[in-house]
Amino acid sequence: MRTQSSATTPTGIAVTAPRERVRLGTAQAALGVVVFSLTFPATAWGLEGFGPWSLVAVRSVLAALIAGCCLCAAGAPGRQGPLRRIPLPDRRQLPGLAVVAAGVVIGFPLLSTLALKTSTTAHAAVVVGLLPLVTALVAALRTGIRPSRTFWAAALAGAAAVAAFTVQQSGGALTAADGYLFAALLVCAAGYAEGGRLARVMPGWQVIGWALVLCLPLSVPAAALALAYEPVRLTAHSVAGLLWVAVGSQFLGMVMWYRGMAAIGVPKASQLQLAQPLLTLVSSVLLLGEHLTVAAPVTAVAVLVCIAVTQRSRS
Incomplete structure (x- = not known):
């Protein structure tokens, strides 16, 4: 007897089975994490030719x-299918979109870029290591979802492992950029949590799409204004960095990320981001020539174990 993985509604629209939806959502969120892991190295490249304000504004x-x-192509006249007409956001969705815009379109890019003017990518990875825990906390307060004690224990352990590793990589010294990094952590967590909530009632790509357009x-x-006051020096690195943070980090990565959060929930999706600092450090070695210590494999195993626990725990 064959088990069907999907059902069909009376209108003929296929509905994905819950298990398949979770797998797809996990894959989408993981792809978003991979894209985000290249953001700091790409930003470092972009800063070789752009000022911090110019880089953030132009990428937006x-x-x-x-x-x-x-949005225009999806709602073009004559197009067939469910995307034939893209409705404008409802008034009740505008405050949430404003939070997304303030957090992930303006706040995090600007604050992290300013931090990278005086900080290494390894040090900046501390904020990414703590981001999943803060995102889960904000989501719990915002949506009323209460993850299990096992979830929180694994999340805290993973965050501690990543934070200890990235602090050790940066020499354990705090810099003037830490204020920017911790502020970026808070606004990004709010933007992630609110975007994940909105992605349950509208397509994830429209969440980040409307947030960008509204900005x-x-x-x-x-x-x-920034281009008029900050000098610009176009190089292969600066152009490639700008294009990656604009097309990848700011749009395509966010599309995958919000889709994943809508499918598996904000707390569980956020824990996949525990692997992001390690991926960032690997890309920093390959793209920026930074050195990686032998602590990386040990931390990677610890993080993967924590991710597995959080993904299996129930709310």
Whole structure:
């Protein structure tokens, strides 16, 4: 007897089985993490030719243009299917989109970029190591979801392992950039949690798409002003870094991330990000020439164990 993995609604739309939905959501969230892991090295490349304000403003404008084109194309007249018409966000969704815009479109990119002016990518990875725990906490307060004690124990252990590893990588010294990093941590966690909540009632790509488009009245004049005052030196690294943070980190990665959070929940999706600092350190070695210590494999195993526990725990 064959077990069906999907059902069909009376309207003929296929509905994915819960288990398959979880697997797909986990894969999407994991892909988002891989994209995000290259953000800091790409930002370091971008800073070789752009000032911090120019880099953040231009990346926002480019990502918003891509998102706007996707929204227009999906709602183009004559298009068939469920994406034939893209409705404008409901008024009740605007406050949530404002939080997403403030957190992941403006706040985190700007604060982390300013931090990377004086901090290494290894030191900046501390904020990413703590981000999953803070995101889960914000989501629990915002949505009322209460993860199990096992979940929290594994999350705390994973966050502690990542934080200890990344602090050790940076020499254990705090820098002036820490204020930027901790502020970036808080605003990004709020943007992730609110975006994950919105992705349950609207497609994930529309969540980040509308957040980017709504920022255009701010990002366009900010880009023009920043480019007028900050010198620009176009190189292969700076252009590649700009394109990655704009197209990958700011849009495509967020699309995968919000889809994944909508499928498996904000707390569990956020724990996949425990692997991000390690991936960032690997890419820093390959792209920036930074050195990796022997502690990396040990930390990687510890993080993977914590991720497995959080993914199997129930709320």
